[in-house]
Amino acid sequence: MTTGSHEIRGGDYVHGGSASSSLKESLKKIGVEPADIRRAMIAAYEAEMNVVIHAHNGRMHYVIEDGRLEVEVIDEGPGIPDIDQAMQEGFSTAPPEARDFGFGAGMGLPNIKKNTDRLAIESLVGQGTQVRFTVFLRSQGETGASRTALKIISQACTGCLNCLRVCPTGALRVRNNRPIVLEHLCINCPACVQACTTGALRMATTESEPKARKGACLVVSDSFLTQFGPGISTQQVIKVLSEMGFSELHILEEWKKALRKACILYARENTRLRPVISPLCVAVVNLIQTRFPSLLPHLAPFLSPVEAVRSELGSRALVLSVTCPCQYAAALASASCKDIDVVSVVGLRGAVMRRLATLPREPQHAVEDKPIQAAPADSPSLLEVSGIRHVLRVLEEVENGLLGDVDVLEPCSCDQGCFGSPLFPEDAFVSRHRLAQGHVPQDPLAKAVERTTPLTARPGMRLDADMSQAIDKLARIDALHKALPGTNCGLCGAPSCLAFAEDVVMGRADRRDCARGPHDTERTP
Amino acid sequence: MKLSELVSKIGGRILTHANKATEVDIQRIYAGDTISEILNAASNTTLLVTNMSHNLLPRIAQLMDVPAICLVNGAVPGSDTLTLAEQRGTILVISPVDLFETCGRLYLCFDGSFKPSP
Numbered sequence: 001m002t003t004g005s006h007e008i009r010g011g012d013y014v015h016g017g018s019a020s021s022s023l024k025e026s027l028k029k030i031g032v033e034p035a036d037i038r039r040a041m042i043a044a045y046e047a048e049m050n051v052v053i054h055a056h057n058g059r060m061h062y063v064i065e066d067g068r069l070e071v072e073v074i075d076e077g078p079g080i081p082d083i084d085q086a087m088q089e090g091f092s093t094a095p096p097e098a099r100d101f102g103f104g105a106g107m108g109l110p111n112i113k114k115n116t117d118r119l120a121i122e123s124l125v126g127q128g129t130q131v132r133f134t135v136f137l138r139s140q141g142e143t144g145a146s147r148t149a150l151k152i153i154s155q156a157c158t159g160c161l162n163c164l165r166v167c168p169t170g171a172l173r174v175r176n177n178r179p180i181v182l183e184h185l186c187i188n189c190p191a192c193v194q195a196c197t198t199g200a201l202r203m204a205t206t207e208s209e210p211k212a213r214k215g216a217c218l219v220v221s222d223s224f225l226t227q228f229g230p231g232i233s234t235q236q237v238i239k240v241l242s243e244m245g246f247s248e249l250h251i252l253e254e255w256k257k258a259l260r261k262a263c264i265l266y267a268r269e270n271t272r273l274r275p276v277i278s279p280l281c282v283a284v285v286n287l288i289q290t291r292f293p294s295l296l297p298h299l300a301p302f303l304s305p306v307e308a309v310r311s312e313l314g315s316r317a318l319v320l321s322v323t324c325p326c327q328y329a330a331a332l333a334s335a336s337c338k339d340i341d342v343v344s345v346v347g348l349r350g351a352v353m354r355r356l357a358t359l360p361r362e363p364q365h366a367v368e369d370k371p372i373q374a375a376p377a378d379s380p381s382l383l384e385v386s387g388i389r390h391v392l393r394v395l396e397e398v399e400n401g402l403l404g405d406v407d408v409l410e411p412c413s414c415d416q417g418c419f420g421s422p423l424f425p426e427d428a429f430v431s432r433h434r435l436a437q438g439h440v441p442q443d444p445l446a447k448a449v450e451r452t453t454p455l456t457a458r459p460g461m462r463l464d465a466d467m468s469q470a471i472d473k474l475a476r477i478d479a480l481h482k483a484l485p486g487t488n489c490g491l492c493g494a495p496s497c498l499a500f501a502e503d504v505v506m507g508r509a510d511r512r513d514c515a516r517g518p519h520d521t522e523r524t525p
Numbered sequence: 526m527k528l529s530e531l532v533s534k535i536g537g538r539i540l541t542h543a544n545k546a547t548e549v550d551i552q553r554i555y556a557g558d559t560i561s562e563i564l565n566a567a568s569n570t571t572l573l574v575t576n577m578s579h580n581l582l583p584r585i586a587q588l589m590d591v592p593a594i595c596l597v598n599g600a601v602p603g604s605d606t607l608t609l610a611e612q613r614g615t616i617l618v619i620s621p622v623d624l625f626e627t628c629g630r631l632y633l634c635f636d637g638s639f640k641p642s643p
Contacts, residue, residue: 014605017584024588034569034590041588042564049560102577107561114565 002026002064008051013101016052019060020044032137039115040069040135046108047073047131053098069135079125149188149204149325154178157200163192164495168388169290175493188326189283189413191388194422203325205344209351212245216317219309222253223419224345226434227426231361234438240355254446255305262448263300264380267407275406279304283326283413292395293457301451306330308449321348323421345423380407388413477501485516526551528593532618535630540617541610549592556628567591576624578602583609597624
């Protein structure tokens with residue numbers, strides 16, 4: 001956590017901006033993406049100069065933590081009688097002196113709003129004004145997952161090393177019973193969360209119940225509806241959710257269906273590359289960016305369902321109940337998060353359970369006869385693959401050109417798709433079966449949203465920016481790997497001897513961390 | 526276009542950090558006279574052109590990573606502005622003509638794609 005606090009002197013135009021300059025230095029030192037520094041600077045400077053122009057004195061206080069910048073600018077001054085009026089573009093009460101310097105265009109507060117993700121203004125006439133804003137920050141060079149969405153509780157780690165073995169990209173290290181995530185490799189899939197038996201690795205959301213409020217839309221996954229046992233139908237759950245006090249309820253299944261339709265249509269119109277890969281699971285998209293960048297052209301150019309919801313409903317306040325770290329990161333990753341609250345299913349489930357306890361049990365009955373539809377003659381061949389191990393193998397097959405007979409591939413990192421999220425108590429197969437029996441109402445707003453910014457490979461995989469250095473490092477990794485025992489025991493804290501060799505060459509580990517195997521010195525018998 | 530090349534084409538001269546001008550690449554030009562608009566338009570490959578010439582400009586340029594600011598009317602700014610520009614690494618350019626003419630010259634050198642309708 002980084003903090004800073006600076007005085008602002010009213011009327012001091014020459015020194016105005018020094019607080020913003022100091023904030024900029026902190027952001028640069030942390031390595032924040034330049035575009036986010038830019039937004040923060042516009043907002044900070046406008047807020048700081050507002051104090052210089054209008055108030056007697058003031059203070060800027062900032063906190064940088066958890067990928068967020070929170071700034072507070074408080075002043076003692078005349079205050080703002082009508083904040084809505086002050087927010088209007090072109091409205092200004094700046095004195096002539098300020099206008100000489102080019103201020104007074106009436107764009108200050110609108111500029112702050114435009115460049116921040118949250119803004120709150122409070123003011124008392126005759127006392128002063130308080131401006132508080134939030135800017136979500138990304139690290140320089142990040143693509144896709146803005147931050148690893150995992151929470152690590154080291155005290156709970158027992159060093160069992162389960163997580164090391166299940167991570168599909170080898171992003172985990174365990175040193176002295178402390179799990180460490182290499183962010184450039186982490187794809188935000190829940191494999192380690194699932195494997196950890198002591199709760200040392202968790203999703204970053206809180207598990208408290210979401211607060212219902214008017215004007216906010218609740219978004220839940222379809223798999224959430226079947227988490228309440230055989231005595232509760234999906235209709236009952238939907239009823240309870242609809243009566244919790246939110247304005248709208250959206251269920252992700254409709255958005256997943258829309259995405260599937262869009263991918264099938266896209267495959268029909270683009271016959272060159274096979275298979276077309278559906279961006280249904282954000283963790284798989286991250287995996288492709290990290291380990292299979294040659295498959296980026298195969299990805300259908302749409303947003304995942306969670307991102308589509310955020311894009312289409314972003315003007316409303318959203319409460320998103322996510323089932324895995326990748327959805328959490330996708331929901332919050334963006335320059336314009338607006339009013340989005342991300343909650344884990346655990347809290348929401350608790351809230352629903354309490355309300356269900358007061359209702360009579362109503363087991364699931366088939367809503368209508370669902371005839372088994374024979375696939376029409378020209379339907380595309382659509383392959384669903386779930387479970388990260390299967391996804392890895394299938395993506396390798398795609399790379400080797402062995403899956404050309406499949407039109408659309410739908411890969412999910414959890415078993416049976418989101419049904420297999422480790423946050424759900426119910427078994428994935430059971431849960432999926434129950435949903436097929438139940439009925440989800442149609443959502444007229446559900447649609448597939450086209451991706452406007454193309455996906456790129458993650459730069460973090462490169463050994464070195466300089467090609468010749470990279471080749472040299474590769475040779476050293478290879479040589480060291482041959483000298484290691486090759487048992488992948490994990491005692492060094494790395495998932496494999498190859499990963500350890502890379503850690504050593506890249507300066508992340510010491511050669512002597514390997515407790516086994518030949519060393520430079522003589523082995524003691 | 527390289528800043529040094531652009532400046533010589535419009536007949537301007539560089540007052541501070543002239544040696545940096547040969548390495549600065551300008552991809553965009555924005556002309557404006559209010560702080561809020563130049564904050565929004567600023568970037569590390571943008572040349573800002575303005576009627577203003579006060580001593581807040583160098584700090585704003587440094588804050589927003591703007592490499593250079595072009596002042597007009599041939600008026601050399603005050604010594605405090607020059608000193609601040611030197612300290613903060615901002616390249617100050619002076620154009621000998623007024624804002625309209627300066628923008629016109631820059632447009633011709635830089636873009637020139639607009640053709641008035643016949």
